[in-house]
Amino acid sequence: MNTRFLDACWGKPVDRTPVWLMRQAGRYLPEYMAVRSKCTFLELCKTPELAAEVTIQPVDILGVDAAILFSDILTPVEPMGMKLDFVPGPVFENPIRSMADVDKLRIPQMEQDVPYVLETLKILRRELASKVPLIGFGGAPFTLACYMVEGKGSKDFAQIKRMMYTAPEVYGALMDKITTMSMEYLNAQIKAGAQCIQIFDTWGGILSPADYERYILPYTTTLINGLNRVETPVIHFVKGAATMLPIVQKAGGDVMGLDWHVNLGTARDILGSAMGVQGNLDPTVLYATREIIEREVKRVLDENADRPGHIFNLGHGILPTVPPENAKFMVECVHRLSQK
Amino acid sequence: MNTRFLDACWGKPVDRTPVWLMRQAGRYLPEYMAVRSKCTFLELCKTPELAAEVTIQPVDILGVDAAILFSDILTPVEPMGMKLDFVPGPVFENPIRSMADVDKLRIPQMEQDVPYVLETLKILRRELASKVPLIGFGGAPFTLACYMVEGKGSKDFAQIKRMMYTAPEVYGALMDKITTMSMEYLNAQIKAGAQCIQIFDTWGGILSPADYERYILPYTTTLINGLNRVETPVIHFVKGAATMLPIVQKAGGDVMGLDWHVNLGTARDILGSAMGVQGNLDPTVLYATREIIEREVKRVLDENADRPGHIFNLGHGILPTVPPENAKFMVECVHRLSQK
Numbered sequence: 001m002n003t004r005f006l007d008a009c010w011g012k013p014v015d016r017t018p019v020w021l022m023r024q025a026g027r028y029l030p031e032y033m034a035v036r037s038k039c040t041f042l043e044l045c046k047t048p049e050l051a052a053e054v055t056i057q058p059v060d061i062l063g064v065d066a067a068i069l070f071s072d073i074l075t076p077v078e079p080m081g082m083k084l085d086f087v088p089g090p091v092f093e094n095p096i097r098s099m100a101d102v103d104k105l106r107i108p109q110m111e112q113d114v115p116y117v118l119e120t121l122k123i124l125r126r127e128l129a130s131k132v133p134l135i136g137f138g139g140a141p142f143t144l145a146c147y148m149v150e151g152k153g154s155k156d157f158a159q160i161k162r163m164m165y166t167a168p169e170v171y172g173a174l175m176d177k178i179t180t181m182s183m184e185y186l187n188a189q190i191k192a193g194a195q196c197i198q199i200f201d202t203w204g205g206i207l208s209p210a211d212y213e214r215y216i217l218p219y220t221t222t223l224i225n226g227l228n229r230v231e232t233p234v235i236h237f238v239k240g241a242a243t244m245l246p247i248v249q250k251a252g253g254d255v256m257g258l259d260w261h262v263n264l265g266t267a268r269d270i271l272g273s274a275m276g277v278q279g280n281l282d283p284t285v286l287y288a289t290r291e292i293i294e295r296e297v298k299r300v301l302d303e304n305a306d307r308p309g310h311i312f313n314l315g316h317g318i319l320p321t322v323p324p325e326n327a328k329f330m331v332e333c334v335h336r337l338s339q340k
Numbered sequence: 341m342n343t344r345f346l347d348a349c350w351g352k353p354v355d356r357t358p359v360w361l362m363r364q365a366g367r368y369l370p371e372y373m374a375v376r377s378k379c380t381f382l383e384l385c386k387t388p389e390l391a392a393e394v395t396i397q398p399v400d401i402l403g404v405d406a407a408i409l410f411s412d413i414l415t416p417v418e419p420m421g422m423k424l425d426f427v428p429g430p431v432f433e434n435p436i437r438s439m440a441d442v443d444k445l446r447i448p449q450m451e452q453d454v455p456y457v458l459e460t461l462k463i464l465r466r467e468l469a470s471k472v473p474l475i476g477f478g479g480a481p482f483t484l485a486c487y488m489v490e491g492k493g494s495k496d497f498a499q500i501k502r503m504m505y506t507a508p509e510v511y512g513a514l515m516d517k518i519t520t521m522s523m524e525y526l527n528a529q530i531k532a533g534a535q536c537i538q539i540f541d542t543w544g545g546i547l548s549p550a551d552y553e554r555y556i557l558p559y560t561t562t563l564i565n566g567l568n569r570v571e572t573p574v575i576h577f578v579k580g581a582a583t584m585l586p587i588v589q590k591a592g593g594d595v596m597g598l599d600w601h602v603n604l605g606t607a608r609d610i611l612g613s614a615m616g617v618q619g620n621l622d623p624t625v626l627y628a629t630r631e632i633i634e635r636e637v638k639r640v641l642d643e644n645a646d647r648p649g650h651i652f653n654l655g656h657g658i659l660p661t662v663p664p665e666n667a668k669f670m671v672e673c674v675h676r677l678s679q680k
Contacts (some may be wrong), residue, residue: 119658156659158624165628208600208622208655212641243582243602260548262583282548288505299550315548320495 002132005066009196009233009255011276011309017301017338018065018136019331022237023317024058025070029214029324031057041086045071054133055124057130061324062331066196067124068133069189071117072145072201073139080105080177081112082148087240095151095159103172107181110188118192125193136194138186140167140201140238141178148174157206162214171215179219183226190232197227198257199233203246205259213247224252235278239316242311243301245270260315265303276309281330283314286322290329342472345406349536349595350575350650351616357641357678358405359671360475362577363399363657365410369664371397379425385411388459395464399472401664402671406472406536407464409529411457413479413540414487416525419453420445420517422488435491435499442513450528458532465533476534478526480541480578481518481559485544488514496545503557515559523566530572536577537567538597544588545580545599553587564592575618580658585610600655605643616649621670623654626662630669637673652678 004018036044044050055070064145078084081104083093096102106117108114112173113219124134139147149160164171188198203214224234237257241248249256249271258267258279268277285296312334318327344358364467366372372394376384384566385392395410418424421444423433436442448454464474479487489500504511526537544556564574578596589611598607598619608617625636637652644650652674658667 113346156624158659161622161624162627163624165632179361203602210604211622234429240580240601243606261545261580263549282501282551284345284496284501285505287498287502290504299583319498321498 001130002065005272005311006195006233008134008309008311009235009276011254011273013308015340016335017304017310017312019063020064020068021058021314021318021327021331021332022064022068024062024064024068024327025054026318027152027320028318028322028327029057029060029061035079038286041072041088042084045075046116048116048123048229051116051120052123052127054166055120055204056127059128062124062328063335064132064331066135067128068135068198069117069124069137069194070123071120073144073202075117076110076114076138077110077144077148078180078182079108090147091152092148092317096145096148096174097159097163099167099170099173102170102177105145105174105177107177107184110184114185114188118188121189121192128163133195134193135196135235136186136189136192137200138182138189139196140199140204140216140236141175141182141223142216143179143184143201143203145171146203146206148178149340156204161207164211175219179223182223186223187226187228190228194232196233196235197229198237199223199253201236201238201241204238209247212241212244217247217251220251229254235311237278242267249275254311255311257313258315263303264300265305265308266305268304273307273309275312277304278311278313279312280315281321283316283319286318286326286330288326293326293330294333297330298337301334301338341470342405345651346473346535347576348649348651349544349575349616351594351613353648355680356675357650357652357675359652360404360406360408361398361402361654361658361671362408364402364404364408365394365659367660368395368658368662368667369401371401381412381428382424383414385525386456386664388456388463391456391460392463392467395460395468396471399468402668403675404472404671406475407468408475408532408538409457409461409464409477411460411477413477413484413542415457416448416450416454416521417477417484419448420521423522427487429493430487433489433491436485436514437499437503437512439513440509442510442517445517447515447517447524450524454525456529458528461529461532461534473485473535473567474533475536475575476526476529476532477483477538477540478529479524480539480544480556480576481515481522481563482556483541483543484518484522485511485514486543486546488518497543503637505550507667513587518557519563522563526563527566527568527670530568534572535561536573536575538577539563540583541576541578544578549584552581552584557587557591560591562628575651577618582607585592589615595649595651597653597654601650603643604640604650605645608644608647613647613649616651617644618651618653620655623656623659623662625653626658626666626670630666633666634677637670638677641674641678
């Protein structure tokens with residue numbers, strides 16, 4: 001078993017910098033498209049054998065140091081009582097707008113309501129046993145709330161912010177319920193075999209630092225504190241958080257995921273040595289020539305300056321039109337340039 | 341004449357914090373919609389009497405301390421030889437993809453090619469003489485290049501970044517040409533009566549700090565250095581720049597526009613006392629109750645802590661569905677809470 005990734009999560013020294021890519025199992029891989037062509041996206045998430053197959057693909061094809069469960073952050077939201085569709089972006093037929101809507105939401109029984117997620121993890125632990133560690137994941141409460149209240153993607157998130165500002169009791173009740181659900185969902189993933197948990201707060205960066213502290217931080221803190229993380233490190237990724245790292249850091253977790261809008265060295269100086277970092281190459285660099293991919297990988301490694309506790313990654317998910325050979329070359333560069 | 345705004349641009353003391361709103365002449369105002377209902381958006385930009393009328397509306401309705409020319413950042417790009425349409429977002433029929441495309445671009449003769457812009461400014465200076473100062477504006481070279489290369493809005497800006505990384509000579513030639521055009525365009529605005537220039541780099545924040553420094557900074561620096569700004573302060577607004585303020589500051593200018601993702605006091609500490617700041621309320625706060633609008637205005641003013649050189653503004657354009665009375669209340673709060 002390659003333990004480079006978990007060692008780095010715990011801040012231990014490693015022989016080379018571990019690397020994986022957010023959305024590494026996805027549309028840019030022809031092998032993924034071959035599986036995906038036979039079913040819908042949701043069917044793929046709900047069929048353990050297929051979900052496990054696409055999860056493992058990038059481990060074999062790219063040589064990454066960790067696998068991440070193939071699923072969607074909205075998977076556990078559907079059994080809360082929300083009709084979910086992908087067209088191709090996620091759409092909820094019945095967005096949350098009132099206390100009555102919140103009251104109707106139920107906390108799923110994970111073994112009954114998302115058995116396919118837990119089954120996928122179990123298959124993966126067996127199949128990955130001699131290879132790499134397995135990452136489970138979930139959306140942060142605020143990001144899930146954004147989708148549940150907006151009902152779909154949004155440019156300005158007016159609905160959720162309006163709720164936050166004008167109906168704080170509805171917002172609070174919703175966030176409490178999502179936090180409870182997320183805690184049970186992620187603990188079920190740990191029980192089923194996830195060796196690390198990444199929390200994705202894709203929309204946490206849409207608020208000002210003061211509003212993040214008021215409207216998001218308490219819930220994410222409760223969530224992270226409630227995870228069975230003695231043996232399971234937690235990576236907390238808040239996109240757009242680089243201007244408020246000291247606040248986001250208060251939520252806890254072992255590793256901070258960084259997008260590409262910050263110098264990685266500056267972020268480490270702010271976070272201190274007790275917390276690791278994950279990131280942070282601009283995903284579009286994978287459209288570049290090999291020369292520039294190598295230059296940019298080197299720049300990120302140089303910014304880290306050999307400090308322990310760095311996991312290399314993109315600053316956001318890999319883009320669907322990236323040539324797979326460029327992703328593979330990036331992984332090779334990370335391993336070659338970071339070799340001790 | 342209310343000189344509060346210009347005084348603050350120069351870092352001089354003021355009786356109350358000046359305030360205006362990005363996109364203050366726009367769709368949220370019924371008075372604007374009444375004018376707009378009679379013509380297309382581009383016709384409105386190109387008809388000086390109408391453009392001047394909607395420019396002045398928020399001065400009278402909201403009581404703001406500055407007027408900003410009603411126009412679009414793409415106005416001077418059209419006469420470079422690019423067919424522009426709004427559907428309703430901007431679309432170029434013939435996006436730039438090669439050196440041949442760049443070679444075909446011409447530098448407009450401002451008096452002949454955008455006479456309506458200059459005429460609008462002249463009308464406005466007469467009509468605003470006893471009221472408030474007049475701001476002219478333009479897009480930063482990179483933001484204009486984004487639209488010209490992508491051809492329309494984009495989520496990941498893959499086309500422009502691919503050009504930047506794989507065809508740097510095409511990218512450089514395009515940026516040079518846009519920089520020259522912008523310099524002539526903004527100097528023509530100053531000559532026609534603009535008393536301050538705001539440069540909008542809406543997409544400058546999509547790059548990493550290292551890439552900003554390499555691919556954007558040289559061009560914006562050339563542009564700002566080339567402006568006739570002895571009597572005309574320059575506000576440089578780069579959305580998403582809060583993680584790289586020391587780099588962006590090198591471009592020059594008198595005031596840094598800030599989005600809402602940064603604590604305004606922290607930004608001032610980084611920028612030092614020689615540069616003013618403009619911002620930075622989250623635009624969605626205008627959906628909130630009066631109590632919360634007032635709380636948030638106070639927070640931003642408190643973060644500034646009475647330092648000279650602060651112009652109050654939103655951190656991005658006002659949203660089209662904001663109630664005008666909330667914008668008016670925000671302006672009142674700024675004036676009331678900042679009164680010396």
